[in-house]
Amino acid sequence: TRPDVYLSPFGLRPLFSGVPEVLTLHDVSALRMAHIPSFVSRVLYRLSLLDAVRAKRILTDSTFSHDEIVELLPVRADKVVPVLLGVPAPIGDAPVPQRPAGLRAERFALVVADNRPRKNLAVLARAWAQDAPDLTLVAVGPRDPRFPSLEEGSGGSDRVQSLGWVSPAELAWLYAHATLVLLPSRYEGFGFPLLEAMTAGVPAVVSDIPVFHEVGGEAARYVPVDDPAAWRAEVRRLEADPGSRAALREAGLARAATFTYRRTAEGTLAVLRDAVR
Secondary structure (H helix, E strand, O other), X not given: OOOOOEEOOOOOOOOOOOOOEEEEOOOOXXXXXXXXXXXXXXXXXXXXXHHHOOOOEEEEOOHHHHHHHHHHOOOOHHHEEEOOOOEOOOXXXXXXXXXXXXXXXXXXEEEEOOOOHHHOHHHHHHHHHOOOOOOEEEXXXXXXXXXXXXXXXXXXXXXXEEEEOOOHHHHHHHHHHOOEEEEOOOOOOOOHHHHHHHHHOOOEEEEOOHHHHHHHHHHOEEEOOOOHHHHHHHHHHHHOOHHHHHHHHHXXXXXXXXXXXXXXXXXXXXXXXXXXX
């Protein structure tokens, strides 16, 4: 059809398209964290990145990811454009929040992540393994059988529960009823659960990494990545302080309101127009 420009939400470049291409690299975590287990897969991944940077423009989710891509790949800085994500507007009727059937706890801290090492669930498991906070730690997200589960890392603590994958209605219920949201990641390209937490008005405690500062600003609490005692202490501090939780809630709602998909769309459209020119 010979379009004026090709846009992809992924980083795979089409062969011989003959038109300007705009691809998306959400992050280059695999180059930092080495979490692709197969040597062949790692080689193919790197080759795909080296091909992707031949596109006219590369979209990415944050200034942090922009800087990582420019540092780790042979690409000019002006060719990579950070366009921050936004809060998606509901399409049709929003799902009615539904309590997950297997949830045991009434008061809980929520972590939304799979169990790959870069998500760093191990630090929370250690924080709850001994002298656990009063809140139950509830995790949602798919489980990779190659890596330990949250329960295994905590030594089988009865205040730790992994629910696995949950439906959008169940996730909405969990955000609406969580006392805190915890995000202990070592590396993220954006960290969408932080934006979801702020949008839901849930105070967030997150790892002290650059991209979370970029997204959360003053609307989150930051904890050293590998310090389980610090995570335990911050959870206890906020759980016992309704005033601080209320302040974080208001700051999060105000900050989340600036992350609109209208802004994301306008930024993307500007990149497409630039690629055509």
